[in-house]
Structure formats: C-alpha cells, structure tokens
Amino acid sequence: MKPSIMGNYYEDFEIGAVIKHQLSKTIFESDNNLFSLLTMNHHPVHLNVNYCKDEKYGEILVVGTLVFSLVVGITVPDISGKAIANLNYEEINHLGPVFIGDTIYASTTVVDKRESKSNTNAGIVYVETVGMNQKEEKVISFKRNVLIKKQEAL
Template sequence: MSTTHGVETDQAAREATGAHSYGRYLEEFEVGATYKHWPAKTVTESDDHLFCLITMNHHPLHLNDVYASRSQQGRNVVVGPLVYSLALGMSVSDISGKAIANLATEELSHPNPVFHGDTLFCETEVLEVKPSKSKLDRGVVKVHTRVLNQDGVLVAEFKRLVLVPRKTPGMPSD
C-alpha cells in the first residue's frame, strides 16, 4: 500500500514555513543596495569543456592545451558565455528568483580572463527601481553585476533589467 502526501508548490507558502526567501519583490529592492551572492563557484576544466561542446564553440583556446599554451595567456581560457551564465545563475536567488522576465542585458564585458581552477565571486548593485505605470502588479529593476576571481580581479560585469512582481500592487506612478 503506497502513501501519498500533499506537496505545497506555492513559493510564498513554502517561504512562510521558514524556507529561505527566493528572489525579491519590487518593494524589497533599494537603490544602492549591493548583494554579495553565495555560494561562489570554482570553474573546472570539465565545466568549460562541456559548456563549449554543448554550445558548439570549438575554439582551441578553450579546448586544446597545446594551442592555448602558445597563446598570449599561455593556457586555456574559460569561454566568456560560461562566465556570464554562472554569474547570472549565482544572482538568481537574490535578484530574479521572483522575476516575471529578464528583459535585457547591457554592457557585458570581460576585462580579464578566467582560467580553469579560478573561483568566481559575484556581487550585484541595485541601480534603479521603477514601478510600472501601466501594470500595477510589477516593475523593472536595473542592476549591475560584477564577477571577481579569488584574487579580487574583475573578470566580468554586466547590467540587466529584470521585470519583477510587486508584493502589493500599487497606484500608477507619476
């Protein structure tokens, strides 16, 4: 005889039990606040190779030790879109865990390389919080995410716009 149990699938109800809050409502963002995301992530050779292969990026700088040893970096460089993807994912629980949509990524740059074995730390600063003028249940948050390696060197940064729900739908903005 099998026993079944009801599963609470509503995020707010699960958080009400004491579970970690996942994401933020519009009212919970404050311009100037900076969130230091946790956990950090050490990028392995396997991570880099798998990402390159499933995205069909076969550039030898990422996959070929002999080729990379002759490059200006002298070793394999982690492919940039993996660094961006990791940073975006690391920020979800603090920034976009309740998002309706990610609207845009702006000013993505990789000022320094990431190598196999580097550990990435991410932090995100809130730049703007704008309630929607036409839909009272949401608004847009603009953030700036910085990715630092274990030595504190900036290896990537980007800005993004995230559409998030309001906890309490408000009045139209002026």
Template sequence: MTDNDTTEETSETRLVEGWQGRYYEDFEVGDVYKHPFGRTVTETDNVWMTNVTMNLNPMHFNEAYAAETEFGERLVDGTFVIALAVGMSVIDISVNATANLGYDRIRHHAPVFHGDTIFAESEVLEKRESSSRDHVGIVTTELRAYNEEGTKVLSMERTPMVLKREYAQPTAARPPGWPEGIGTEPSDGGTDD
C-alpha cells in the first residue's frame, strides 16, 4: 500500500463450513462421483501390504519368479488395490458412515503394477431407509478403479450405513471427526454458518 492509497484494510475472522461429506439424503440413484486425487502405486506399497498380510504368493515379492510368468514382473497385491480404491471413495461415500455392511461382487479386471496410477469413481445403485435405526440410511454403490490408461482394474459393490443430516447436525465449528471445542470457535469472532 502506498501513502497515496486511502483504502483501509479490515480483517475479520470467519469460520467457514468446508466439505463435510454426503449424508443419506444427498445420495441419488444413478449419480456418479469421480473421487479426487489419483494415487501412484509404489513398490513399497506392495511390499508392505504383502508382508503385513502374510501373502505368500511369490508373484508379489519375488522378482525372479515373477519375471518368468506371463506378466514378466511382480503384480501389486489385489487386497492393496481394494483398500486403495475404498480409501479413495471415503471422501464422497462414507465420511458420515456409521458402519460398512458389505463389500460384494469384487472383481479384478486387470493387473496393477508398480508405477500405475489408480483413479476411482462410485455410482449409486440403491438407497433405502434402515429398518432398525432411524438415524441412518443404507446406500449401495458400485466402486470402480482405473489405471492411468483408462483400463478398469477393479469393481465392487460397497454398502455403508450413512448418517442422516438431521442426526449429524454438521456445523462449521464441528465438522466430521472434530471434537467439540477444538480450534477456532464462533465465540472467537468467527461465524458458524
């Protein structure tokens, strides 16, 4: 700002609501959500998952063995691909879930290799009220994962129980996962819109 500039700067702290995930009411059958952020699979991902889960198939950890197969190199552990795709979908599907009821019809359509970048999307197949819990509804989606070339590598159905908005009562001061009273509060001069 120069001496000739008469504009005054004012600073007001505002507490602004961010993305809080979808609630049961937000899902519509036929909607497709392309989940943000592709993720490149590393050799470390594969080695850790293979070792942690004690997957003894040499296709995942023995380069000499894998070189002699039809693929010519190690394959990424399929359970890692499942976990990665599910994790990528959480931001759109289950941030507000109280439980995952099932993972069904899991299919590996193509192999995943070290260095592949995985992208995921979910399509809403069905939704219904819970017959035993008033505060949630049940949503079934088809989760699909693709590599950087557009080849589908995974598909599965995923069914979480998702909170209804009226029971969650989301606010800017208390988004999903935040305990009450942590960080900036409306009483600090911010607004809770």
C-alpha cells in the first residue's frame, strides 16, 4: 500500500491549474447545531424551524462560517497540506444559501505564485476557491495566500 500524500509542494502548483477536490461533506443538522453552539451564533435563522417558516427561505440556513470552514477543510489535502501558514483570506463571498442536507464540494484555481522574500525554503501560492452544493450551485468563494514549503528545501 502506498502512503497517502498530504498536500503539494510549492513547485507542484501551476498558475491557471484548476483542482477539483475529491473530498465532500453533507451538512447534517447536528453539524449546524454544534457549530452554532461552539461559535455562540444563536440566531434563530440557524436553529429554529418555527422562526424560519416566516423568513425568506422557509427553512434553517446553515451558518455561513461553517460553510467557509468546511470548504477550507475540503481543500487541505491539495492546497495547504504542506503549508507553513495560511497568510490571509480575502474576498469571502457567500453566493447562495446552504441548507441542512446539502452536500458541499469545492474547486480551486491557482491564480499566482511567487518566491517568498523572507523564507527561502518556501513560496507563496495565491488561490481562489469556490464551494458548490450538490446542484453545482456556487455557494461561497474566497481567495487566499498560502506559504508552502519547497520540495528542494528538504
């Protein structure tokens, strides 16, 4: 059996490449409830079926930061598994609602990359990730810079 490989080295990233991540996650009511409790987001639109009946979508909405966290997690084996650090996240856009029972998928485009000025053993990879539901509707997008180890530094 071949051991799994967590992440890619800086040299593996090619500008313009699109990575369709293999991981996915169906969001269950327990996921949303636990995340709401852990993060102290007790808004009834995330927790109260009766309240939601009179709101725009008529059902519980999954907490947006849970969707963000899941999509970041889905990308780890391909994007940040060999990262030294995620340097920043930017342009986080919630593009559509996510409901209990939706399954989340993601893809990432390598936008740019450059050598690190402060760490000669690493480079910075700039990526844009899009999260979609099971209907292939975009539900979230964000960009980030990731400081990633160089293979030649080993």
